Amino acid sequence: MDPRRSQLPPPPGLVRQMENDAQWLKENGFGTPEDGFRRVLNGYKPPVQEQPRMGRNGEASRSRLEPGQIPAQQSQRSAPKTTTSANAFGSSHTNTFGSSHKQAATQEDSLFIPDTRQTGIPPNPAWHEDINLSDRAMKDAMKDLNKGSLNQAKQKLLSLKDCIDRCEKDYKGRVPAPELIKKLREDVHIAEVQLTVNKYLCRKTRIFDNGLARIFAGQYRVKYPWDLQEDSRQLYTRWAAQIFEVDLLRGIITGKEKDRNADRIDPNWPKESCKYYGQGNLVIGQWWPTQLCTVRDGAHGAAQGGIYGEKDKGAYSVVISGNVYDDVDNGNEVWYSGTESKDNKPTGATERLFETCTTIKQPVRVIRSCRGDKKNPYHPEMGLRYDGLYDVVEFRCVKPETALYKFRLVRQQKQFPIRYEDNEARRPTAQEIDAYLKLRERGCA
Structure with missing residues (x-):
């Protein structure tokens, strides 16, 4: 251990552990608590202690505890609980894929939930399923989908899906031809920063379950490159959250200074x-x-x-x-x-x-x-x-x-x-x- 560490106070999270270890050193003939604390700071680790506990027959049994370790009964009460919720922040919400999760006990507990990725084709976003193709709003939106930038975006998305169809038809169990992979990469990268879409266009083209998810879900046994899968997932996640703006500084209110220190996130x-x-x-x-x-x-x-x-x-x-x-x-x-x-x-x-x-x-x-x-x-x-x-x-x-x-x-x-x-x-x-x-x-x- 670097002796220079002892020249500074230890991190706050270590103090309680060190105090317990120092007390153990005193009780076992290593001098005063100050001497023991100094030894701990310089890297000394006391041996494992034994703590008596009562067995089923009423006799004392032994359990191994490190110095300063919380007994099992106490640690079960204080240790963070693991839940199966996919919510990383402990609040009740509906995620971008439309599935609900129960509220975790506390925010601190939820921080220890391991991150998990969905496998297979994820369910469409809830807002996507709420759009009825025969509704008046959808029919009105269809008129705009055939004009200007939205029409160009529609053609791009249909072209991307056509490329996926070709990969699944001709390259099951194999890596698709380089020209197809190159086109898919280009289409996904263009969509990330250039393509103007809205929720009606996403619904009309079925770009979620019948488009991007087919690249990263792995259900069609086409060996897409991992980077293409990741970039498709990123685009899917953003659109599923109804974030359709392509401006790199979306959601940022820019200031006049060139060093960007005056920029701030839009409160809305x-x-x-x-x-x-x-x-x-x-x-x-x-x-x-x-x-x-x-x-x-x-x-x-x-x-x-x-x-x-x-x-x-x-x-x-x-x-x-x-x-x-x-x-x-x-x-x-x-x-x-x-x-x-x-x-x-x-x-x-x-x-x-x-x-x-x-x-x-x-x-x-x-x-x-x-x-x-x-x-x-x-x-x-x-x-x-x-x-x-x-x-x-x-x-x-x-x-x-x-x-x-x-x-x-x-x-x-x-x-x-x-x-x-x-x-x-x-x-x-x-x-x-x-x-x-x-x-x-x-x-x-």
Whole structure:
């Protein structure tokens, strides 16, 4: 253990554990509580203790407890409960696929619900099923679907579905021909940032269950590339939530300053909570033009800060930028810097990562910013990109006088690769880059 850790107070989440361990050391002949506490700070771990408990026959039995561990009866009352709800935020709601979930006991409990992906074709959104093709509103909307940009969008969606039909007809159990995959990628990427659609067009073309879901659901035994599946899922999720705007800064009220500090989220925009563990509805490679857009979409919770979390719950997400601290970013492993304080006490942001590393043990979402080392290949060329879940496995003090710590983040296995390489899976896509450059011309990026 790095001896420099003992020069600073321990993270708050460790104090109670250390006090219990120090008391054990005193009781077993290791000196005063202060001596024991000092030994604990420097890495000493007391052996496992035995705690008596009553068996069925009334005799005392033994159960193994670590120093400071909560007995089983108490831990069952205080440990977060696991529920089967897919709601990541503990509130009763109807999700974008139209299925309802019961309210979890507390928000804290719901944070520990593991993220799960639906398999197979998901049910259509509730609003989609509520549209009757024979209704007056639908008939009126049909007149607009044959005009201008909506008509162009309709032709694009029908072309995309036709391409899917060809893949399923001719390439079951195989990877479709390169020209078909190229066309599908292009259609999905164009739809993400250029295609003007509305709920009536989605209903008319059946783009959900009979379109995009056929790419990522895996029911038709066509081996679509994983990046195409992820991008189709991202588009599906956005449209299912009735977010049809293609402006990269949708939901953002832009200020006059060029540094974007005056930008803010429109108070009328649907709020997305960032207070959850795991990936949620994000996909590997999801991209945004500004950090405020990551807040809008529930990926990160701070418009400027690099670490986002809550006291006693640890960190939920971090942004790797490298423009202030000397982070070491090797892709699947990162030495990430906490924030410096004005004295030798860790900042609140640093404490969140302490909690994640030592007690919470939940992975953090890692978002990479273009504002890093330009020579580092893992940073996107512009904007910010979601690169997956990382475990916080250890930390070390590098500057005691300002309580600056570095944390070792290790990318979890069984995730899709980071989308940084110069190939078809790279994000941002060519269409996103083009849209971003247009924002720059407007002075909005």
